[in-house]
Amino acid sequence: MLRVENIHTYYQLSHILFGVSLEVGQGEIVCLLGRNGAGKSTTMKSIMGLTPPKQGTIEFKGKVCTGHKPYLMARMGIGFVPDDRRVFADLTVGENLEISERNVHEGGWNKDRVYNFFPALRSIDARRAGFLSGGEQQMLTIARALMTNPDFILLDEPTEGLAPLIVNMLEEQIARLKESGLTVLLAEQNLEVALRLSDRGYVIDNGAIQYHGTRDDLSSNEAVRNKYLCV
Amino acid sequence: MEFSATVTFSALMQQVLVGLSRTTILFIVASGLSLVLGVLRIPNVAHGSLYMTGAFVTYTVATLFGQSTLGFWLALIVAPLVVALLSFIAERGLFCHLYEREHMMLLLFTFAFSLVIGDLVKLVWGSDYRSLVAPVFLQGSFSISGFPFPRYNLFLLVIGPLVAAGLWFLTNKTKIGKIARAAAVDREMVGAIGINVSWVFAAVFVIGCYLAGLGGALVAPTQNITQGMDHAIIIEAFLIVIIGGLGNIWGALLGALIFGLTDSIGILLWPQFAIVFPYVAVVTVLLFRPQGLLKSTW
Ligand SMILES: Nc1ncnc2c1ncn2[C@@H]1O[C@H](COP(=O)(O)OP(=O)(O)O)[C@@H](O)[C@H]1O
Numbered sequence: 295m296l297r298v299e300n301i302h303t304y305y306q307l308s309h310i311l312f313g314v315s316l317e318v319g320q321g322e323i324v325c326l327l328g329r330n331g332a333g334k335s336t337t338m339k340s341i342m343g344l345t346p347p348k349q350g351t352i353e354f355k356g357k358v359c360t361g362h363k364p365y366l367m368a369r370m371g372i373g374f375v376p377d378d379r380r381v382f383a384d385l386t387v388g389e390n391l392e393i394s395e396r397n398v399h400e401g402g403w404n405k406d407r408v409y410n411f412f413p414a415l416r417s418i419d420a421r422r423a424g425f426l427s428g429g430e431q432q433m434l435t436i437a438r439a440l441m442t443n444p445d446f447i448l449l450d451e452p453t454e455g456l457a458p459l460i461v462n463m464l465e466e467q468i469a470r471l472k473e474s475g476l477t478v479l480l481a482e483q484n485l486e487v488a489l490r491l492s493d494r495g496y497v498i499d500n501g502a503i504q505y506h507g508t509r510d511d512l513s514s515n516e517a518v519r520n521k522y523l524c525v
Numbered sequence: 526m527e528f529s530a531t532v533t534f535s536a537l538m539q540q541v542l543v544g545l546s547r548t549t550i551l552f553i554v555a556s557g558l559s560l561v562l563g564v565l566r567i568p569n570v571a572h573g574s575l576y577m578t579g580a581f582v583t584y585t586v587a588t589l590f591g592q593s594t595l596g597f598w599l600a601l602i603v604a605p606l607v608v609a610l611l612s613f614i615a616e617r618g619l620f621c622h623l624y625e626r627e628h629m630m631l632l633l634f635t636f637a638f639s640l641v642i643g644d645l646v647k648l649v650w651g652s653d654y655r656s657l658v659a660p661v662f663l664q665g666s667f668s669i670s671g672f673p674f675p676r677y678n679l680f681l682l683v684i685g686p687l688v689a690a691g692l693w694f695l696t697n698k699t700k701i702g703k704i705a706r707a708a709a710v711d712r713e714m715v716g717a718i719g720i721n722v723s724w725v726f727a728a729v730f731v732i733g734c735y736l737a738g739l740g741g742a743l744v745a746p747t748q749n750i751t752q753g754m755d756h757a758i759i760i761e762a763f764l765i766v767i768i769g770g771l772g773n774i775w776g777a778l779l780g781a782l783i784f785g786l787t788d789s790i791g792i793l794l795w796p797q798f799a800i801v802f803p804y805v806a807v808v809t810v811l812l813f814r815p816q817g818l819l820k821s822t823w
């Protein structure tokens with residue numbers, strides 16, 4: 295579904311990604327593991343077109359779409375859940391969802407279905423998103439991405455900084471998204487969370503992919519874990 | 526120094542009403558400026574020139590119909606639309622390529638735009654002033670406890686709240702309004718949910734400039750329509766936007782009220798120095814709330 299090949303991304307003059315390549319197949323949850331500053335978010339943003347790579351290609355659903363504007367990537371079916379959440383703080387929860395609605399179709403996501411998926415959001419429909427707790431904001435960012443009816447979703451550290459109870463709930467819901475057929479690229483620092491959710495994983499460090507393996511490879515390979523992840 | 530000690534209540538009321546009708550014009554112009562500043566982050570110096578264009582087009586359209594009532598209504602509809610069209614062309618042709626530039630560049634580009642419009646106006650209408658009479662049913666005045674109050678000012682007092690209500694509806698109840706509010710804070714994320722922000726900006730820019738044109742159309746029967754009316758209004762409008770809170774439409778309303786009322790009451794209290802009152806009010810506000818009265822979107 296997604297193929298990233300040898301991308302190099304810069305912030306102005308600083309070179310951040312050095313030839314990152316990865317692939318995500320239809321229906322998979324693939325994780326991108328790495329410590330803080332490794333380049334996970336930059337990879338996500340490069341795929342989304344927010345920080346277009348200077349070199350390399352991004353292919354989605356068989357089409358090359360390197361350098362496409364973010365709104366085109368979203369329209370092609372990519373949902374984006376940024377690590378810093380970026381809810382529209384001045385808008386209510388309901389309004390955040392309304393303006394995100396896209397590709398409406400029978401059996402797709404709409405406000406009601408999203409509220410059934412995250413019941414906690416329904417009761418705060420009229421609250422301004424800027425006044426939500428971290429957990430509520432995280433649910434809202436995922437809900438907002440779902441409202442665009444994506445086939446593929448970029449989840450950037452969805453559980454970071456949240457209470458264990460909410461982390462568990464989010465994990466369950468992410469697993470349910472996979473069951474419903476959604477494909478996910480999940481950025482994580484937390485190996486436990488990543489292993490519980492994903493089928494395969496890439497380990498990124500210093501802007502380059504250092505290791506790639508199945509869930510079992512990752513959980514058994516202690517050398518990789520000690521070298522690239524803080525445990 | 527002549528400080529009029531005999532300010533009667535009815536004279537004060539009359540000046541308050543005059544001030545409120547001035548507020549209407551100021552609010553309409555400043556809210557458009559604020560909208561563009563808040564959502565697009567463009568300090569549009571040409572806003573005053575569009576206001577002037579609105580006034581001249583109003584004159585021409587109304588005069589085509591012999592300055593009749595029909596001509597006035599037509600001009601009131603057509604002139605802001607002409608200004609909106611002009612701004613649409615400028616936005617798609619020039620500004621839409623510049624959104625990523627820093628503010629100084631945007632300021633320079635809008636300044637250039639204001640010079641171009643200024644010259645166009647001079648080319649079309651020459652440098653003479655024009656004047657336009659209000660339609661018959663809005664001419665003359667009626668008396669409020671002995672003081673004459675112009676009918677046209679009353680008309681402005683009706684239009685002001687209508688425009689405010691329209692803007693409230695637009696920003697809070699329509700999808701484009703909600704998207705614009707989101708884009709004011711995080712345009713990148715608005716793109717990431719599949720919205721082509723460029724067209725949102727075009728729409729907001731055109732609406733903002735439409736308001737400049739509407740202000741110019743409404744002011745046309747109340748004063749001489751001249752070169753230079755662009756400079757006067759743009760300074761006032763920027764001050765209003767700054768004391769109200771950048772990008773906040775309700776701040777623009779508050780700022781326009783302060784500006785309009787201090788101006789008109791100043792005339793009553795100290796006619797020779799009336800012009801300083803609004804500026805003293807601006808300085809006072811900024812001393813206590815340098816970030817503006819209401820929450821800025823910046
Ligand atoms: N906007 C930015 N400008 C400059 N450098 C940045 C910016 N964002 C991130 N970086 C740098 O890029 C590197 C990778 O960051 P990031 O992709 O956010 O890592 P991760 O998401 O894995 O924590 C870091 O060294 C970080 O300092």
Ligand SMILES: [Mg+2]
Binds near residue numbers: 334335336377450451
């Ligand atoms: Mg990150």
